[in-house]
Amino acid sequence: MRRLIIIPTYNEKENVVSMIQRLMAMPQGFELLIVDDGSPDGTAGLVREQQECYPNRLHMIQREGKLGLGTAYIAGFKYALEHGYDRIFEMDCDFSHNPDDLPRLDAMLEHKDVAIGSRYSKGVNVVNWPMGRLLMSYFASKYVRIITRMPVFDATAGFVAYRREVLEAIDFDRIKMNGYGFQIEMKYSAWRLGFSIGEVSIIFIDREAGTSKMSSGIFGEAFFGVLKLPLRKIKRKNRT
Numbered sequence: 718m719r720r721l722i723i724i725p726t727y728n729e730k731e732n733v734v735s736m737i738q739r740l741m742a743m744p745q746g747f748e749l750l751i752v753d754d755g756s757p758d759g760t761a762g763l764v765r766e767q768q769e770c771y772p773n774r775l776h777m778i779q780r781e782g783k784l785g786l787g788t789a790y791i792a793g794f795k796y797a798l799e800h801g802y803d804r805i806f807e808m809d810c811d812f813s814h815n816p817d818d819l820p821r822l823d824a825m826l827e828h829k830d831v832a833i834g835s836r837y838s839k840g841v842n843v844v845n846w847p848m849g850r851l852l853m854s855y856f857a858s859k860y861v862r863i864i865t866r867m868p869v870f871d872a873t874a875g876f877v878a879y880r881r882e883v884l885e886a887i888d889f890d891r892i893k894m895n896g897y898g899f900q901i902e903m904k905y906s907a908w909r910l911g912f913s914i915g916e917v918s919i920i921f922i923d924r925e926a927g928t929s930k931m932s933s934g935i936f937g938e939a940f941f942g943v944l945k946l947p948l949r950k951i952k953r954k955n956r957t
Contacts, residue, residue, distance in 0.1 A: 720823065721802040722749045723793035727783055728758045729810040737767045737775060739816050747806070747819065750776045750796055752789040787899030791889045798884055806878045808834075813921055814876040821917045822878040829915035830883050831907050833869065834876030838916040844923065857939065861901055864943050867908050870916055872901045873939070883907050888954040898939030902946065909951035 722740060726733060733751070740749050749771075753761045761779050768775045778792055790807055797805045804826055808814040818834055825832035836843050837858055843851055854873060861872035877900070887906050894902045908914055 718804065719802045720745065720747050720804045720806065721793075721797045721800075722747050722806040722808060722819070723790060723797070724749065724751055724808060724810045725786055725789035725793070726751055726753045726756060726760050726764075726810050728756045729760050730756070730758045730763060732810050732812060733760050734763050734767060736810050736812065736816075737764070737771070741771050741774060743816065743819070745820060745823065746774075748774045748776065748802075750778065750793050752778045752780065752793050754780050754783045754785075754789060785895040786897070787892065787895035790899065790903075791892065794884050794889065798881065803881050804878060805881065805884060808876050813923060815919065815922070818876070818917065818919050819878075822876070825915045825917055826878055826880055828913075830880050830912035831904065831914040832878040833871055833874050833904070833914065833916045834919040835869075835871040835874055835916035836919065836921045838870040839918040843921045860940075861905075861943055865905055865946050867905055869904055869908070869914055872904055873897050875900055876919065876921075877904070879907070880912075883910075883912050886910050886912070886953045888952065891949075891951075894938055894942045896938050898942045901939060901943060905946050906951050910953055 724736065737749060740747055751764050753764065761777065764777050768777065778796060780792070794805065804823065806819060806822065814834060822832040822834060837855060841855060858870060858872045861867065862869065887903070887910070892899065892902050892906070904914065
């Protein structure tokens with residue numbers, strides 16, 4: 718059983734070394750793929766230095782310029798499928814997602830196809846967010862449930878684990894959203910294709926170092942993109 722964690726980065730020099738060392742020290746033997754979007758702060762250079770310590774477990778894709786969260790994850794998913802990983806995890810670099818929760822997501826994949834680290838499955842478990850952002854996030858997930866009828870409490874969550882079979886079935890060329898809407902679209906596609914989804918309650922702690930990538934454009938893409946999801950035909954990708 719091979720497990721790959723995918724972390725997209727853009728200007729994460731304050732966090733990336735600590736995150737790499739934390740994940741590499743975990744007893745489960747996770748491998749890690751950093752997808753860096755040409756960070757001008759030198760994030761990729763720090764990753765290369767760490768690769769000397771973990772040459773077989775730490776991998777990196779370097780891209781030219783800031784191309785977006787969704788395309789970064791898709792690049793990571795394609796890498797995972799091409800290199801034979803069985804379980805694929807996605808998380809942020811800023812420690813808002815606690816690495817200690819990874820084994821619980823992994824355990825849920827024993828009986829679910831998709832496992833979500835959920836902020837809202839048991840109340841509201843978010844620390845240090847401004848009230849405005851918290852309300853926007855919470856009601857965004859409610860909005861997604863109403864529009865799509867997808868039985869997920871935290872549709873915008875970015876702490877997610879997939880069985881390989883799920884990613885093999887999703888046609889990445891048909892995924893249209895690139896910001897946080899990408900997270901919604903991936904979960905919705907998996908659900909419409911008949912895969913089972915489970916949620917693990919986590920505590921989400923806002924980043925202490927670095928800068929948030931949230932913007933009004935990202936929110937707007939998700940808001941209007943969700944309206945179109947129920948109208949789309951979701952088909953399994955044809956295997957070649």
